[in-house]
Amino acid sequence: MRFATYTAEGETFYGAVSDTGMNSGMIALSPDFPQWPTMRDVIAADGLNRLAEAAQGKAVSHSDFTYEIPVPNPEKILCVGVNFPDRNAEYKDGSAAPKHMSLFPRFARSFTGASRPLIRPPENHTLDYEGEVAIIIGKGGRRIKAEDAYNHIAALTLCNEGTIRDWVRHAKFNVTQGKNWDNSGAIGPWLVPFTDAAQLDDARIQTRVNGETRQDDTLNRMMFPIREEIAYISTFTTLVPGDTIITGTPTGAGARFDPPKYLVPGDVVEVEVKGIGILRNTVEDEFGKDET
Template sequence: MRLIRHGDIGSERPGVILADGKLIDVSAEFPSFDEVFFANGGIDLLRSWIVAGCHNSTVIDDGARLAAPIDRPSKIICVGKNYADHAKEFGGGVPDEPVLFMKASSAYCGPNDDVILPLDCDKLDYEVELAVVIGKACRRVAENEAISHIAGYTIICDYSERAWQNEHSGQWVKGKSSDTFAPLGPCMVTTDELTDTGDLSLWSKVNGESRQNGRSSDMIFSVPFLVSYISRFMTLLPGDVIATGTPGGVGMGYNPPQYLSAGDQVEQGIEGIGSMCQCVSMDD
């Protein structure tokens, strides 16, 4: 299944993309795709409801705004330097263990929403990443059991202000957490539909120009390992999002660096999930 959320900011409602491509609103039966939904077997209930004929559903209008497919994740956990080519362009070697940092949940937004360029920001960068959505709570889960705790997968663009991240007492959370720095979408694909994420293509473009082209097979640490590893240090709750790292080709890695400016169009895509696009706009 492909889960979406749609509607104006502040009044988003859950929906699904059916096999024929039709988008339907499911809010009459399932109020939200949030922690409660996932924790109470919502995916199985939703699947059964669809098989039974989608009673009380309505078709979503063409052109409706898509929101992030997950409602209010308690955590967005990110993995740094998880592709060797990106670790190299970042100026470091391959890490012995995953590099973890958090991204504020207030940073997440819809897949095609504008990304806001803060007034004192001049090194805005992009990172396309495969995002894992947790379906069942887990703590110290074994690597060979990790997949059973995943609800599905989506795309996240880990926007980063490199000066805030690396300069002036820079800190990764500070450089990664500005509002709109975590567009998510366009949908969440459940694990029964996207059964293997071991070798997916992922890419990004800026103003139509190819910037990143990688494969998830180039990850240093695999998805099951990351879920197991992170659960050693914190309880992962249903709806939590794990951003699994980005391949080489980010703006910082060019000589000279190719940072983003107001008006730029930034696209990202992952095989088996879809694509999304944001316009960079100035802060008011």
């Protein structure tokens, strides 16, 4: 079963996704669980199974809705950079695989939901895509061992970790500026409960722009596997339920083409992993037709 946060009739709900023919839409579950105001509260209470039980036999509540990011306002969104061998080679600096992973934060406001536009700002037009798997922490912890890491995952979702490329070069030691433009990336469309290591170990991720495959790789080629990501991150910070780790993108982002293939208004970007789904977004300029 898949669970989503969405807006309908001027209110925000969480619920189960139904796609059974004519009965497609959202089954609102948040009214049944007032003790859990948001999906973050559901995750903290280990409540996904309760949601699944409550959804059985219920009719669709909303067929007209707008996706939000699945877990609103997580305490932390941490992204792992340069995590595939071919991505490391793209930098052409002769460096071997790094000893430690690269990390940077993103703010919830920098992401939008599925089926909504990524926003290209007027200040810079180097909006790029990065398809990734995102994991949602269910069981918090500190100094988590790699062999125990999967026990701390509640759910999986997808991410387009949209980036304003020129702005990641504004400083010597960080990329925060280029990674946090409002609505420049997307998370969603929904959460898939994590029940089996094969959901990650055997996963293949693809990113398409206007139907053209740009990124295509398997998670088992990551330089820093997800188990190690959880172990490393939890060494220096306590992970809490709802925290989101965006695990790394394969080669093939627009900046690496010659000339670069940055996103422009009207583009359609899809990130797909079998068993999780497809995250689809369009692209728009922030103020409509750009005059710069």
